[in-house]
Amino acid sequence: MTIPIEPVAVPAAVRELAGAAPVDAVWLNELGGRTFRIGDGRYVKWQPYNVETSVIDEVQRLEWARAFTPVPRVLEVGADHEHEWLVTQAIRGESAVAPLWIAEPAVAVRAVGEGLRALHDALPVDECPFDWSVATRIRGAEGRGIPIPETLRDPPAIDRLVVCHGDACCPNTLLGDDGRWTAHVDLGSLGVADRWADIAVASMSTEWNYGPGWADALIEAYGIPPDRERLAYYRDLWNAM
Numbered sequence: 001m002t003i004p005i006e007p008v009a010v011p012a013a014v015r016e017l018a019g020a021a022p023v024d025a026v027w028l029n030e031l032g033g034r035t036f037r038i039g040d041g042r043y044v045k046w047q048p049y050n051v052e053t054s055v056i057d058e059v060q061r062l063e064w065a066r067a068f069t070p071v072p073r074v075l076e077v078g079a080d081h082e083h084e085w086l087v088t089q090a091i092r093g094e095s096a097v098a099p100l101w102i103a104e105p106a107v108a109v110r111a112v113g114e115g116l117r118a119l120h121d122a123l124p125v126d127e128c129p130f131d132w133s134v135a136t137r138i139r140g141a142e143g144r145g146i147p148i149p150e151t152l153r154d155p156p157a158i159d160r161l162v163v164c165h166g167d168a169c170c171p172n173t174l175l176g177d178d179g180r181w182t183a184h185v186d187l188g189s190l191g192v193a194d195r196w197a198d199i200a201v202a203s204m205s206t207e208w209n210y211g212p213g214w215a216d217a218l219i220e221a222y223g224i225p226p227d228r229e230r231l232a233y234y235r236d237l238w239n240a241m
Contacts, residue, residue, distance in 0.1 A: 002028050003097065010036065013078065013085060014044050027095075027171075037090075042075060046085040053188035055084040061130060061190040062088075065163075069122040070183035093174025093182035097209045105210035106217070107179040108170065113221025115173045115181030116165070116202055120195055123163035132164050132191030134237065141241045152237050156230050158194045166190045168198040169205035196227060200234035 008025035011034075015023065018038045026043075027035035033047030045055070055077050065071050072088035079085070094100070101108035134155045138148050165172065166189025174183045199222060206214035219226050 003095070003099075004028050008034060011046055011083065013080065013083065014046055017042075017044055017078075017085075017087060041090045043072065043088050043090060044085055045088070046083060048083055055079070055086045055188075058086060058186075058188035061187045064129065065123060065187060065190060068124065069119055071187060072183070072185060091174065091183045091185075093176050095171050096173045096175050096181075097171045098175075101175055101179075102210065104179070105206075105214055108175065109206055109210065109214045109218045110221040111175050111179060111181045112170050112173045112202060112206075113218040113223075115184065116168055116198060116218075117222045118181065119165060119184055120162040120198070125161050125163055125192055128163045128192050130163075130191035132166050132189060132193040132197065134193070134197075136191070137237065137241065146241060148240055152233070152240055155194075155237075156196075156233055159227065159230060160195050161192055162195045162198075164191060164193040164195065164198040166198075168202040170202065170209045171205075194230070194234075196230035197234045197237075200231045201238050203231065204235050204238070 004025045004027075008028065010023050010025070014036050022039040024037045025034055026037045029047075031047065031050050033045065036044045036046065038044060047055070059074050059077055062071050062074055066073065070091060072091045075087040075089055077084070077086050096108045096112050138153065141148055165184060165187060167186050172184055172186045173181050174185065176182045199219060203215040203218045206218055216226055
C-alpha cells in the first residue's frame with residue numbers, strides 16, 4: 001500500500017461520481033485498488049473484484065462499527081462488470097504514513113498503538129456479527145488456493161478476544177494535527193479474534209513504514225508487554241496469506 005507520487009489514471013466511474021469537483025489519488029494497494037479524494041469532501045475507494053474482501057463486506061462493517069468508534073460514513077456503493085467502489089464522507093485526520101508523520105515516527109507509532117487499544121476497547125465483542133478467528137482466516141485462504149503450513153493450524157491460546165480491525169497496518173489509522181489518533185479506515189476484514197492478531201500486524205508494519213526499531217514502541221503505546229510467542233505466530237499467519 002502506497003501514497004502515489006506519480007499521476008494516477010482516474011477511472012470513468014470515479015470521474016462521473018466527482019462531477020465538476022477535482023479528484024486526487026491518495027492511496028494505491030497491491031491488488032490494484034485506488035482511493036481518491038474528491039474536492040467536495042468525499043472519498044472513493046475503487047477496486048477490482050477480488051476474492052479476499054469486497055465493498056459490501058466493508059459497508060456492513062463500517063455501518064456496524066460506526067455506532068461505537070470513529071470510522072467513515074458510507075454515502076453510496078456501486079459496481080460494474082469488473083470493478084466496485086465505495087463512497088464515504090471525509091473524516092477528520094490524515095494517514096499515519098502521510099509525509100508529515102513519516103518524519104515524526106515516535107508520534108505516529110504512539111498514536112497507532114493508542115488508537116488500536118481504543119478501538120479494541122470500544123467495539124463490543126458480544127454484539128459483533130463478524131468473525132476473524134484463525135479458523136475462519138485459514139478457511140478463507142484455502143478457498144483462495146493458498147496452502148497453509150501445518151505449523152500454523154495450532155494457534156496459541158486466546159489472550160483476549162476483541163473485535164479486531166483485520167488490517168491494522170499503520171496507514172489505516174488517521175491522525176489529527178495534534179498527533180493523536182482520530183479514526184480508523186479500511187475495515188473490510190473486521191471481526192472477532194485474539195487481540196494479538198491485530199497487534200502483531202500493526203507492530204510489524206512499523207518496520208515497513210518507519211524503519212526498524214519501532215515495533216515494541218507501538219506495543220508499549222497499546223499498553224501491554226510484548227508476547228513474543230503470539231507476535232511470532234500471528235505475523236507468520238499474516239505473511240502466509
